[in-house]
Amino acid sequence: xxxxxxxxxxxxxxxxxxxxxxxxxxxxxxxxxxxxxxxxxxxxxxxxxxxxxxxxxxxxxxxxxxxxxxxxxxxxxxxxxxxxxxxxxxxxxxxxxxxxxxxxxxxxxxxxxxxxxxxxxxxxxxxxxxxxxxxxxxxxxxxxxxxxxxxxxxxxxxxxxxxxxxxxxxxxxxxxxxxxxxxxxxxxxxxxxxxxxxxxxxxxxx
Amino acid sequence: xxxxxxxxxxxxxxxxxxxxxxxxxxxxxxxxxxxxxxxxxxxxxxxxxxxxxxxxxxxxxxxxxxxxxxxxxxxxxxxxxxxxxxxxxxxxxxxxxxxxxxxxxxxxxxxxxxxxxxxxxxxxxxxxxxxxxxxxxxxxxxxxxxxxxxxxxxxxxxxxxxxxxxxxxxxxxxxxxxxxxxxxxxxxxxxxxxxxxxxxxxxxxxxxxxxxxxxxxxxxxxxxxxxxxxxxxxxxxxxxxxxxxxxxxxxxxxxxxxx
Numbered sequence: 231x232x233x234x235x236x237x238x239x240x241x242x243x244x245x246x247x248x249x250x251x252x253x254x255x256x257x258x259x260x261x262x263x264x265x266x267x268x269x270x271x272x273x274x275x276x277x278x279x280x281x282x283x284x285x286x287x288x289x290x291x292x293x294x295x296x297x298x299x300x301x302x303x304x305x306x307x308x309x310x311x312x313x314x315x316x317x318x319x320x321x322x323x324x325x326x327x328x329x330x331x332x333x334x335x336x337x338x339x340x341x342x343x344x345x346x347x348x349x350x351x352x353x354x355x356x357x358x359x360x361x362x363x364x365x366x367x368x369x370x371x372x373x374x375x376x377x378x379x380x381x382x383x384x385x386x387x388x389x390x391x392x393x394x395x396x397x398x399x400x401x402x403x404x405x406x407x408x409x410x411x412x413x414x415x416x417x418x419x420x421x422x423x424x425x426x427x428x429x430x431x432x433x434x435x436x
Numbered sequence: 437x438x439x440x441x442x443x444x445x446x447x448x449x450x451x452x453x454x455x456x457x458x459x460x461x462x463x464x465x466x467x468x469x470x471x472x473x474x475x476x477x478x479x480x481x482x483x484x485x486x487x488x489x490x491x492x493x494x495x496x497x498x499x500x501x502x503x504x505x506x507x508x509x510x511x512x513x514x515x516x517x518x519x520x521x522x523x524x525x526x527x528x529x530x531x532x533x534x535x536x537x538x539x540x541x542x543x544x545x546x547x548x549x550x551x552x553x554x555x556x557x558x559x560x561x562x563x564x565x566x567x568x569x570x571x572x573x574x575x576x577x578x579x580x581x582x583x584x585x586x587x588x589x590x591x592x593x594x595x596x597x598x599x600x601x602x603x604x605x606x607x608x609x610x611x612x613x614x615x616x617x618x619x620x621x622x623x624x625x626x627x628x629x630x631x632x633x634x635x636x637x638x639x640x641x642x643x644x645x646x647x648x649x650x651x652x653x654x655x656x657x658x659x660x661x662x663x664x665x666x667x668x669x670x671x672x673x674x675x676x677x678x679x680x681x682x683x684x685x686x687x688x689x690x691x692x693x694x695x
Binding site for chain 1: 453570577588612636
């Protein structure tokens with residue numbers, strides 16, 4: 231079994247290994263936007279209110295249709311940033327989610343290991359760390375050891391979607407890319423918070 | 437010389453954040469950028485009955501009556517339709533003005549790229565313009581750090597899916613349907629796309645990146661293979677099932693295996 235870790239601390243974490251199922255669960259259990267002190271432009275409900283009804287509906291129904299995707303392969307071109315030290319994994323049809331992580335009431339800091347799930351490319355397990363009821367880190371602790379499949383695209387098939395506001399804070403982002411902000415949605419956006427922080431003289435938002 | 441500058445302007449129905457990190461030799465350049473964006477809005481708006489685009493689409497203007505910028509944008513759109521195999525087609529999508537001509541998916545990136553040129557010509561070297569989620573960066577965020585650009589999580593504006601670390605010049609465009617409750621229509625079929633939650637494309641020119649982001653969104657996961665064939669461009673997608681994938685050169689920092 232290959233052990234693994236993330237690099238760069240909390241800023242570069244896998245949030246989940248199981249695509250929609252884990253993501254939606256994590257978000258549903260932990261809809262934690264930036265604390266008000268870190269996100270002056272957004273109210274506490276922005277995490278749930280800013281999603282469009284249509285998109286959240288489709289997202290919510292998506293997990294049942296999730297299917298495994300091909301495993302990544304090393305970059306044929308050898309472009310430096312492409313080196314897929316990230317191992318291959320398919321999103322298993324059964325949940326590889328950290329099923330023990332959805333415990334918002336947990337206080338203190340604790341780590342929870344998810345179930346080990348066999349995927350076509352080997353067993354996969356994720357570990358979640360929870361502090362004071364917030365999911366602060368989810369990392370893949372076991373990667374498949376099976377041979378990587380050859381695919382044309384060197385895209386990682388490891389479904390990773392860092393879901394927590396912690397990412398935004400610890401990443402200290404300068405700006406945020408997303409679909410068009412209307413003037414209305416801008417007011418509740420992370421970009422708005424960044425702009426306000428910079429206008430106030432801060433060099434970073436966190 | 438003015439100190440570093442931060443300004444937010446609402447234009448083209450969106451918020452434009454201008455973030456200049458070094459002293460500007462001529463601070464009026466930011467006013468020039470804002471004036472330019474309003475001028476673009478006036479000529480290209482598909483919400484206005486009096487814009488050149490609307491009047492042209494309604495046969496109230498001939499092509500030789502168009503301003504050079506408008507004509508060039510339309511010619512560019514024809515070329516992009518060919519390049520993208522019809523997945524971006526400004527001439528086959530429903531526009532708010534009731535016509536089938538909507539170059540907005542290119543105009544935003546194109547105009548912001550031009551805005552970056554205005555700032556550069558005024559002597560700015562390290563700056564970022566975020567026009568409703570589409571971004572141009574030049575230089576770096578500071579003397580010691582690159583620009584850090586978050587990619588929005590589909591669920592909420594306060595969350596990120598990943599973070600890029602990049603130096604300018606670079607354009608970053610994201611096509612998605614989580615805002616405005618809108619669908620993105622596949623021009624080839626007229627039907628809404630359903631595969632992706634968002635598609636982000638980076639490249640040297642924001643106008644092109646803007647078009648390519650739309651194209652990838654329409655293509656779905658197959659768009660990654662297509663982007664790999666577009667020199668200088670990379671892409672990052674989030675599917676509706678929250679799988680994320682990216683092309684080989686996408687400059688973010690996924691977790692790495694310790695061998």
